[in-house]
Amino acid sequence: QVQLVESGGGVVQPGRSLRLSCAASGFTFSSNGMHWVRQAPGKGLEWVAVISYDGSNKYYGESMKGRFTISRDNSKNTLYLQMNSLRAEDTAVYFCVKDHYHGPGNYFDYWGQGSLVTVSS
Amino acid sequence: QSVLTQPPSVSGAPGQTVTISCIGSSSNIGAGYDVHWYQQVPGTAPKLLIYGNNNRPSGVPGRFSGSKSGTSSSLAIIGLQVKDEADYYCQSYDSSLSDYVFGTGTKVTVL
Numbered sequence: 289q290v291q292l293v294e295s296g297g298g299v300v301q302p303g304r305s306l307r308l309s310c311a312a313s314g315f316t317f318s319s320n321g322m323h324w325v326r327q328a329p330g331k332g333l334e335w336v337a338v339i340s341y342d343g344s345n346k347y348y349g350e351s352m353k354g355r356f357t358i359s360r361d362n363s364k365n366t367l368y369l370q371m372n373s374l375r376a377e378d379t380a381v382y383f384c385v386k387d388h389y390h391g392p393g394n395y396f397d398y399w400g401q402g403s404l405v406t407v408s409s
Numbered sequence: 410q411s412v413l414t415q416p417p418s419v420s421g422a423p424g425q426t427v428t429i430s431c432i433g434s435s436s437n438i439g440a441g442y443d444v445h446w447y448q449q450v451p452g453t454a455p456k457l458l459i460y461g462n463n464n465r466p467s468g469v470p471g472r473f474s475g476s477k478s479g480t481s482s483s484l485a486i487i488g489l490q491v492k493d494e495a496d497y498y499c500q501s502y503d504s505s506l507s508d509y510v511f512g513t514g515t516k517v518t519v520l
Contacts, residue, residue: 332411332513388460392442396447396457
């Protein structure tokens with residue numbers, strides 16, 4: 289069965305950096321695009337970034353551009369999110385999400401349990 | 410802020426039918442992008458409920474159905490059950506933003 293396990297969350301000071309990891313299993317990781325989606329405490333879902341199956345294409349949500357970098361290591365079945373210049377408003381649970389290709393708009397078919405990132409001094 | 414608008418909450422008695430709307434625009438739902446729906450029980454990760462406007466993944470009960478018309482979509486829960494209490498989100502793609510977008514979310518309460 290598909291499993292996505294995030295790690296690397298924690299408390300970090302404003303302006304500092306943090307890297308999240310997501311270990312994938314139960315499917316052919318190297319054949320699938322992957323996303324990060326976040327959810328601030330008590331708030332709705334916000335799409336963060338997507339990376340293509342081979343890492344050649346990456347796209348980001350507006351508020352993340354220039355600060356966050358999504359990457360992957362297909363030899364380790366692992367997805368990453370490098371977050372720099374963190375702000376209080378980046379405080380959220382970050383979900384690792386598997387992409388499902390769908391012509392008229394892809395969707396998210398499997399989600400990890402999430403990793404909490406708290407930005408606070 | 411989200412470009413897909415949902416009612417903050419809906420409620421119904423067990424056995425009743427509730428409907429959740431998802432209103433978009435000409436750059437997302439109205440542009441021909443499909444709508445997908447997710448269920449999130451508090452404290453857990455979202456789960457795919459409906460994909461491609463009206464398709465249910467394996468394991469999702471037939472009580473859940475989706476539809477799309479013009480710039481909006483709807484999720485219907487037929488024969489509401491206590492275990493359906495959760496937050497529900499619609500999702501699509503927006504060509505103006507070049508972003509995947511979520512609805513504002515709707516909390517379903519079973520009375």
